[in-house]
Structures are given as C-alpha cells and as structure tokens.
Amino acid sequence: MSDLNSENRSQGLVSSLGDVARRRFESKSAPTQVQGVGLEARGIHAWFGDRMVLEDMSLDFWSGTVTALIGPSGCGKSTFIRTLNRMHEFIPGAAMAGQVLLNGEDIYASGTDVTKIRLKIGMVFQKPNPFPSMTISENVLAGLKLAQLKVENKDDLLEECLERAGLWNEVKDRLGNYGGSLSGGQQQRLCIARSLAVRPEVLLMDEPCSALDPGSTLRIEETISHLASSMTIIIVTHNMQQAARVSDYTAFLLSEGGPGRMVEFGPTGEIFSRPKDIRTENYVTGRFG
C-alpha cells in the first residue's frame, strides 16, 4: 500500500515538472530550430591532481537550443562546462582527456589560439562579476578591449547587447554609472550583455541564477529564451524547475562515490516526465540530491 502511495506521489511530481517543460514547448513563439551541431564533447575526462572527477562525457549541443546540465553537488557539472571553453586549465592541478569540437575542430588541438576559442564560447559565472573599475557601458564593451577587436559603431553594439540581455530599458539613462551600482540581478544581466558583445556562438552559464532572487531569476530566464534562437546555450543549474522552464535538452550527471558520469540525456520533457533511468527519476522527483 505504501509502495503504491509513493509511486503515485512520484508520478505526480514527475508529471508536474514534465508539464512545465511541455508548457514551455507549447508557449514558444517559434518552434526550436535545431541548426546543426554547434559543440560536441567527445569522451571528456577530467582530473584534479590524481582524483578523477569526470568520466567519459560525450554530448552534442545543437545550435539554437538550450541544454541544461543537472545533478547533485559534486557531480562534475561545473567542471564539465569549464572544459568546454578551456577555463578548466586555470585551476592548479587540473588535467583532462578527450576532445571538444567547435564546428568540427578540436579546441584542445595543439596550436589553437585559446583566446579565440573563448571569444567564440562565452561564459557567465555563478556570481555576478562586473568589472568594478568600469562603467556600465565600459563593462559591456570590455571584451572588445580585452580581445583587441574593432567594431564600426560601438553605441549600436552597446544598445543591442543590453537589449538582448533585457537590461537596456533599466540602464539606458545611466550608462556612465559604475557596474557595481546595479542590483545583483541587473549585474548578472550586465555580465550576460558583456559576454554577448564579442558575438559568441556558444554561451556557457554556470548556475547564473543561484545568487539571485526569484524576480531577477525570471528576467534572466526570459533573456535565455530570447537568446536561444540565435546561439547554443548550455546552462548548469541546481534548480530543476529552472531546467524544465528554460531548456530543450537535459543531461543528468551523477557521481556515485567516484567520478561524475552522465546518467541520462534527452529532451527535457522526457527527462522530467518519462525518465528511463531509475536514478534520474529519483533525482527529478526530489527523492535524493
């Protein structure tokens, strides 16, 4: 009897997040346009020192889609996303194996200009981190200066990026203020605008809303939905509601004592309503993690 009960409960929960995902799918103005493979991870392993933290991740990310990476803390989500734009190598003692293909070319191939890679694969971090010495407009255009890029019309680019990040209306009258004067949610959207200014093909988001209040989270999710039509977005999140709300595909990662592995990957609606693996079902229904 009690077994049946928990079965029902879990079914209810599974289907409720599945509903969220389905509603998103139905409410989209234009159907998700898969525009070919943008980024491919092939057999990614990662180590910190001698400890393997990530084992054999292979995953394709299609252009024009949002892919969510979910899983409990310590399962290697952030490590994986950092291997995708070569930020992993900044941690002392880090090592990796495998290939990451951007438009068919391995970003880890010797002789690759790593700064060019990071221009094409932008990143938004967990904590909003606008540059404190720069104004709002300088922050947005900072990537151009850092990467020594030239653009025809900086004002147009500034407005376009802030518009796409959903921040233009709030800051258009105070572009000369410092970035630190904005609220946390605005700062995070400023960081998104900053990433967009160098026109990346892929945007990695490492728990972009975990430090924000629900209102700001909502704004950023809207921003993600707008951006998704034109680029590949990969988002790490602890919030399964969020994964269901914003993503087309979901990958579930899990570490069972050892290194993190991918347990299941599929369309978000299926992961939340009809997961194939019992561990995925347990996680998305909140029974552990």
Place this chain on the structure above:
Amino acid sequence: MTSSAIIKPQKPWQASPRQRMNSALIFVAAIATSYAVVAATPMKGKLAYAFVFFVAYTAFDFTVNFISRGFAVAKDAVARAVVVVGISVAVFPIISILATVVARGWRGIHLGLFTHDMALNSVTDPINQGGLLHALTGTAILVLVALIISVPLGILTAIYMTEIRGRFVRPIKFLVQAMSGVPSIVAGLFILSAVVYPITKGYSGFVGSLALSILMIPTVARTSEEVLLLIPNDLREAGVALGGTHWRTVAMVVVPAARSGLVTAMILGVARIAGETAPVLLLTGGGDKVNGDPFHGPMGSLPFYIWKSYAVGTPESITRAWAAILVLLVIVLVLFVSARLLSERRSST
C-alpha cells in the same frame, strides 16, 4: 506613536550613581596615596607619581570590587587596569614626541622657510634668515626619483607573486619580507660600494634615490601584494573568458580594480623613505643651495639639514633643526592620512 512619547530610551546597564561615586573615591584615594608616598619616600618625579598612582588605583579597585562583588569581578578590574597601563606606556611616548616637536619647532617656522635656501646664510644666523627650500626640493627630488624606480618594480613584483604565481613565489616572498627589515645604512653602503666608488665617483641625488629604492621596493611590493590578493578571482576568470590574454586581463581588469589600493601602497612607500637619513648622508651629501639636477653634485634634504643643524649646536641652529623636523613630520603625516583616506574610499565602494 503615542507610546514613543511616553517611553524614553534608557540604559539600564549603566553604572548606578553609587558605583560612580565609588569609582571617583578610588580615583581620588589613589591620587592622594601617590602624593603621600612620593613625599614620604626618596622617589621623585612624574614617573614616580604615575607609577604609585597606577599601583594604588589597581589595589583599591581590586579591594573594593572584591568586597562588594566578589573575586571574578575583582580580577576583571585588575585586567582592565593592566590594559590601561599598557596602552598608556605605548601611547605616551608618541604623544610626547609629537608635542615636543610642535613645541620646539613652531618657533622656527616662518614663510621664508619655503622661499629661501641656505646658500647665503649659515645655520647659526638668526632664524628668520635663510630657509628650507634646498632641503624641500632635494627631498622632493630624491623621493620622486625613488618613486619612479620603485613603484613599477614593486608593483611588478606583486603581480608576479599574485598573478603569475611562478615557481619562485616562495623565495621571492621570503626575500621581500627579509628586505623590508634591511637597515638603511646597509642600503647606503651597498650603493656606495656598488655604484659610487666604481662609477659615479661623487655625491648626487640619483645615487641617494637608488639606496632609498632598496628600502622602498619591499614596502610597495608587500602592500601591493596584499591589495591584489583582495581582488576576487572571479574578475580574472571573467577577463580571460572574454577572450583576453593573461597580460591584458591583468593590465585592464585586475590592476584598475586595485588602483586606489596601489596608490596607498605608493604613499606608504614614500612615507617609509622620506625621513631616511643614513643613505642620504653617505650618498647625496648636502648642499646649501637649491640643486635641481639629480645627477650632479650634492643635494640638500630635510634629514640631512636636521642632522647638520643639530650638530652645530647653537640655539639658532637647534631651533632650525626642530622646525625642519616639524615640516618633515607634517609631510609624513599628510601622506599617511591621505593613504588612509584612499583605502577607506576603496573599501566603501
């Protein structure tokens, strides 16, 4: 709103009138005891009064607290008294030095100090003749040249320790710490034997600045390192993730974010060397005339002027020395206060 008119803010934890009365009585009794003891024994002077007063005050305070509130409270009172004595011993000499400098120095201060040098006067002349101009310009040039040498070197050292984090961070950190304790005369002798004897063969402001740089670089490097360590790692990652090279990220993101702190480091470095006497004595000599050329000839400086005037020993020359000390002290004080203000503005934004 009506209740706020009736209820007044109170502080029930404050001492009662009776307790305040007790404290005052203890204080008066301690003063009376110190006078009595000093009069009755061979002890003499202000120090004797202070010493007896502290002993008597501690003893009375302990006794009264012990009787009225028990041993724990009495121990607490003794600990408080000991702390107060410690602070007095530490602070009193500093206040005394400042007071002495102001009291003796202000008689030598006049406007001519800032417009005349000593080319036509001797330090034994009446104090309203001649001035400090040569010493002020000399110190300014010495400090400026030392600043030009040490600030880039010090900040680059700090950047190596915090941003590049190469293999030699530990030995360099150790060296920088050890160097900040180098006696200034050693720096002076080093430049004397390494630069003056083999190369320049004479006094100049520049060699003095070289020795001052040896003293200044560790201060600038250590303070800059602390400031750069405060810059969150997120900013470095954000800069690199935007396609910046390591160097451009450091130059355009990390250093600007630490700007006001680096200015503080610079000012603290200047304050460290502005009053250094030994290297200046050895290396720049001390002219009585304004010398604007750091590469040729002896150059006056405030510490040298103080040393020279005091050594002559007439009332006029000694007053001149105190006046110069006052000017130097004010300069250093202004530097410290501006450093503090700058760093406060950094932490508030």
